[in-house]
Amino acid sequence: HSASLPAIRMTVLPCCVPESLELEAKAAQADARPAPCPETLRLITISRLASYKRIDWLLDAIEAANVSLVPAGRAIRLDVVGDGPDRDHLVCCVERSPLLKGLVEFHGRVEELRKQQLVTAADLLMLMADSCHEAFGIVQLEAMAYGVPAIALQHPRSGAYWVSHTPSQRWDGHRGSLVPFLLDLARQPEPQLSLLHKETLHRYDSEFQRSIWMKRLRQLLEA
Numbered sequence: 703h704s705a706s707l708p709a710i711r712m713t714v715l716p717c718c719v720p721e722s723l724e725l726e727a728k729a730a731q732a733d734a735r736p737a738p739c740p741e742t743l744r745l746i747t748i749s750r751l752a753s754y755k756r757i758d759w760l761l762d763a764i765e766a767a768n769v770s771l772v773p774a775g776r777a778i779r780l781d782v783v784g785d786g787p788d789r790d791h792l793v794c795c796v797e798r799s800p801l802l803k804g805l806v807e808f809h810g811r812v813e814e815l816r817k818q819q820l821v822t823a824a825d826l827l828m829l830m831a832d833s834c835h836e837a838f839g840i841v842q843l844e845a846m847a848y849g850v851p852a853i854a855l856q857h858p859r860s861g862a863y864w865v866s867h868t869p870s871q872r873w874d875g876h877r878g879s880l881v882p883f884l885l886d887l888a889r890q891p892e893p894q895l896s897l898l899h900k901e902t903l904h905r906y907d908s909e910f911q912r913s914i915w916m917k918r919l920r921q922l923l924e925a
Contacts, residue, residue, distance in 0.1 A: 718915040719843050723818070727847035730822065731903065735849065738825055738895045743778045743888040746824035748817065748841045749831070751786030756830040756855070758788075761795055761802060763880045768801040771888055778888055780806045780828075781820050822848050825887075825895055829854040829862055830877075838862040846906040851898040853883075865910075868901035870894065 718724075745764070749755045764778045771777055782792070789808065796802045809820065821827065827845040829852060838861045842852045845866075852866035856875025863875040873883040887894055908914075 717840075718910060718912045719840060719847055721912060723844060724847055724912055726818070727844075730848060735896075735899060738891040740891060741776050743776075743884065743891060744781070744823065744825045745778060745828050746781040746783065746820055746826070747828045747830070748783040748821070749786075749829070749839075751782070751784055751788045751792060753788060754831055754833045755786075755788075756832050757782065757792055758795065759832075759877055759880075760828055760830045761792065761799075761806065763877075763884060764806070765799055765801045766881045767884045767888060768805070770885065772801060776888055777805055778884060781824065782806065782808045783810075783812055783817060783820060785810050818844075818848075821845050821850055824850055825891070826850065826898075827852040829866075831855060831860070831862070832857060833860075838865045842866055843906065843910050846902050846910065849899045849903045849906075851895075851902045866902070866905070868898060868905055870897045870901055 719727075745760075747755075747757060747760060749757070751757060760780070764780055767778050789810075793808055796806045796808075809816075812820070821841075821844065824845075827842065827850055829839065829842060832855060838854070842854065842862060842865055845852050851868070851871065853871070853873065854860075854862035854866055854875070855877065856863040867875070872886060873879060
């Protein structure tokens with residue numbers, strides 16, 4: 703009960719993005735978002751390169767989709783931000799595949815500004831973690847604040863899929879349906895990506911922006 707907790711001794715870790723980033727995202731929304739490239743669907747993933755993050759599943763899906771896209775003059779690209787014990791293995795997988803080599807770039811750890819630049823240049827943020835180590839990731843909210851749709855794997859006891867799912871996301875959160883979902887977007891990015899962008903901004907503004915989170919926190923503490 704809140705009455706038994708002295709407020710002066712409470713420290714709350716907010717489940718929202720830093721105020722500075724939210725302000726930057728709001729300012730960026732005033733600029734028209736560039737139209738998606740009709741030949742390239744650009745994905746980004748940001749995480750520690752460890753086994754449970756399942757970057758390998760994402761690479762498999764991109765490779766499978768590119769089987770039919772590349773001969774038609776289209777492709778799915780991926781920016782990988784982060785480092786970890788699986789990096790060398792993942793790099794080797796990319797180098798061995800003609801459908802991934804040159805289309806996947808490993809950036810390692812980057813400065814915050816560079817991360818934001820990569821996120822805002824992407825069409826989709828991909829989150830493939832197969833465990834519930836986290837309820838969801840702050841990077842998910844960061845992308846949503848900029849209007850970049852976040853595509854998360856549906857996993858029991860994880861809220862990641864729920865956090866960023868919007869009505870026009872034609873994916874049920876299961877790995878088996880990821881390739882058809884990506885192919886659909888890559889073959890006909892408009893108007894789907896523009897709609898996902900608008901829905902993502904609306905979901906962030908109505909559910910996850912700082913003012914809403916702080917209001918709900920005050921209600922909880924005053925209950």
